[in-house]
Amino acid sequence: MRIFIAIPFSNETKTKIAVLQKTIRHGYLTAYDNLHLTVAFIGECDYIGIEILKEIVNKVETEVFTLEFDHLDSFKSSVLFLGSVENEKLKTLHKKLTSLLEKENFPIDKREFKGHVTLARKAKTEKTILEKSIITKVDRLEIMESRRVHDKLTYIPLYTRLL
Numbered sequence: 190m191r192i193f194i195a196i197p198f199s200n201e202t203k204t205k206i207a208v209l210q211k212t213i214r215h216g217y218l219t220a221y222d223n224l225h226l227t228v229a230f231i232g233e234c235d236y237i238g239i240e241i242l243k244e245i246v247n248k249v250e251t252e253v254f255t256l257e258f259d260h261l262d263s264f265k266s267s268v269l270f271l272g273s274v275e276n277e278k279l280k281t282l283h284k285k286l287t288s289l290l291e292k293e294n295f296p297i298d299k300r301e302f303k304g305h306v307t308l309a310r311k312a313k314t315e316k317t318i319l320e321k322s323i324i325t326k327v328d329r330l331e332i333m334e335s336r337r338v339h340d341k342l343t344y345i346p347l348y349t350r351l352l
Contacts, residue, residue, distance in 0.1 A: 257274040
């Protein structure tokens, strides 16, 4: 199973993001139901690994906080994203989570963590500040599986921890 740990969004937040996506004229848009912020990408994982991930997600110390997304940008890999304002609580959550993952020998992405929501693939833009930020409450973490269902990329929640 291809696994990641994410911050899911409410339908209200996903609707605001989807409105923003309508301005994107090229690339492959992220499906509404797949909009999220990845805190840690795990990759391939078996059922035993999922059980360990549940323990890690339950162990990480964090609390409810808010995120603000204020700009569009793209990575060199042609991924257009909605970027978050620098957020100490998000950075701390990522740092604590990756530390616990490393202790259990899960592979860790060593690149600098950038809180973002992927809006489209095979798309690029110059950094653009939004006229109106999107603010959302972070009140849960989810272990998600990425899989193709009827040839459509689908993210399936396997475990949810309320903060």
